[in-house]
Amino acid sequence: MGFVNAVLAITDPGDEVILNLPYYFNHEMAVAIADCKAVCVPTDDEYQLQPDAIAGAITDRTRAVVTISPNNPTGAVYRESDLRQVNEICDRNGMCHISDEAYEYFTYDGAEHFSPGSIDGSCEHTISLFSLSKAYGFASWRIGWMVIPEHLYMPIKKIQDTILICPPVVSQFAAVGAMKAGADYCRQRLQTTTEVRRIVLDQLETIRDLVTVPRADGAFYFLLRVHKNADSMELVRQLIEEHKVAVIPGQTFGMKDKCYLRVAYGALQKATAAEGISRLVSGLKDMLGR
Numbered sequence: 001m002g003f004v005n006a007v008l009a010i011t012d013p014g015d016e017v018i019l020n021l022p023y024y025f026n027h028e029m030a031v032a033i034a035d036c037k038a039v040c041v042p043t044d045d046e047y048q049l050q051p052d053a054i055a056g057a058i059t060d061r062t063r064a065v066v067t068i069s070p071n072n073p074t075g076a077v078y079r080e081s082d083l084r085q086v087n088e089i090c091d092r093n094g095m096c097h098i099s100d101e102a103y104e105y106f107t108y109d110g111a112e113h114f115s116p117g118s119i120d121g122s123c124e125h126t127i128s129l130f131s132l133s134k135a136y137g138f139a140s141w142r143i144g145w146m147v148i149p150e151h152l153y154m155p156i157k158k159i160q161d162t163i164l165i166c167p168p169v170v171s172q173f174a175a176v177g178a179m180k181a182g183a184d185y186c187r188q189r190l191q192t193t194t195e196v197r198r199i200v201l202d203q204l205e206t207i208r209d210l211v212t213v214p215r216a217d218g219a220f221y222f223l224l225r226v227h228k229n230a231d232s233m234e235l236v237r238q239l240i241e242e243h244k245v246a247v248i249p250g251q252t253f254g255m256k257d258k259c260y261l262r263v264a265y266g267a268l269q270k271a272t273a274a275e276g277i278s279r280l281v282s283g284l285k286d287m288l289g290r
Contacts, residue, residue, distance in 0.1 A: 001164060002129045002146040003027060003100065007034045009155040010096050010127075011063045017098075018057055018065040020049060022223060022253035022260070024072050024100070036063075040254055046214050047074040047223065051085040058089075064096040064127075065089070070103040070113060070218025073253045073262040077107055077218035080114040087116040091125050102131040102144070103219040105186040106266075108194055111217035117147055124149050135186045136178040139267070143171040193220060193266060196273045200265045203277040210288045211261075220266030223250065226259035228288045235259065235287065243283035245276055 003026070007017060013035035019027055021042045031038040039062070041053050054065055065086055069078035083099075090097040097116055104113045117128040131144035148156060160166070167175075178185070197220065204213050204222065212225040226235070232249035240246050250260025263280065265273055 001142075001160070002144060003098065004030045004033070004163070005156045005159045006096070006098055006127045006129070006146070006148070006152075007031060007036065007064070008159050009152050011036050014061065015063045016059060016061045017063060018054060019254070020054070020067060022047070022073055022250065022255045023066075024068055025252050025254075027066055027068075027100075028254065037061075043074075043076075047071065047076040047216075049078050049082040049086060051082055051089065054086060055089050058093055058095070062093070062095055064098050066098045066100065067116070068100040068102075070106055070111075071221075072103065072219055073221050073248070073250075074214065074223040075216025075219045075221045076214070077111040077113065080112075083114055083116050084119060087119055087122055087126060091122070094125075096125050096127055096149075097122070098127045098129070100129045102129065102134050104130065105135045105183060105190065106193065106220055107218045108197060109217055113218065124151075127152070132175055132178055134266070135183075136181075137189070137267075138171075138174065138178070141171045141174060143167050143175045192270075196220075196265050196268055196270055199270060199273050200263065200277045203274075203281050204263075207281055207284055210284055220264060222263045222265075223253075223255075224261045224263060226261060226284075226288065228259065230259045230288070232259045232261060235261065238287055239280065239283045243279045243286070245279035245283060247280065 007030050011034050015036045016039045017031045017036055018039045018041055021040045028038045039057050041057050044050055087097050099116045101115055107113055117126045128147040132138040210227055213222055216222050232251050236247055236249045248262040
């Protein structure tokens with residue numbers, strides 16, 4: 001909702017919004033809803049930002065650059081230096097930097113989340129999006145918040161009022177309780193996710209000859225790069241039908257040049273994660289070895 005509000009507030013039909021590949025599919029759809037064009041810029045082999053490529057994609061119709069860190073669907077945590085560079089590019093070109101930070105507390109192995117909204121002087125062009133759904137286990141409660149430039153307050157308020165009016169009151173009260181509990185609540189529960197992540201990584205290590213697992217220090221996703229030239233949608237169909245395990249095809253996130261599969265492990269119990277990744281590994285061995 002926050003992303004839709006932001007896009008509608010800062011664009012006119014025909015404008016452009018830069019998304020970094022792989023993108024979160026709802027972002028691409030929101031840009032389309034606003035009758036704007038999503039301009040996709042590739043990340044590098046580790047799914048890290050390429051600021052020079054972003055700068056090269058800017059036209060006189062570009063209104064925003066979107067970043068997601070920690071990232072969905074890749075799990076990548078963007079480097080602070082790159083986020084600062086993107087933020088400066090947006091400032092220099094009179095555009096907004098829309099920073100999606102829904103997974104801010106999900107980082108591992110010493111990685112640190114950085115918010116571009118914390119940069120001195122960024123308040124006039126940075127839109128920061130946050131969600132209680134992930135950090136506090138509020139999935140389906142549909143509650144979050146956004147930090148926006150002051151001049152966008154009334155335009156976004158009008159859009160929000162037209163589309164939803166406000167989040168359900170019960171969600172707002174729950175959100176107040178979560179904020180009072182604070183970030184320590186999230187960090188205490190991160191240990192379970194960390195243990196599940198290790199189970200998944202250890203199993204994926206056994207099929208390094210079949211897939212590449214780029215570094216993912218955040219969120220709770222891995223975007224696997226399949227070595228065999230296969231149709232990702234067909235591969236997912238076979239995994240579901242023959243091995244009873246579901247992943248999401250990379251083409252959903254705009255990755256159409258090769259075969260990619262997104263593996264999600266958030267909110268799973270250890271036993272469930274172990275069973276699921278075992279089925280996935282077994283299925284990929286079976287199908288990619290044919």
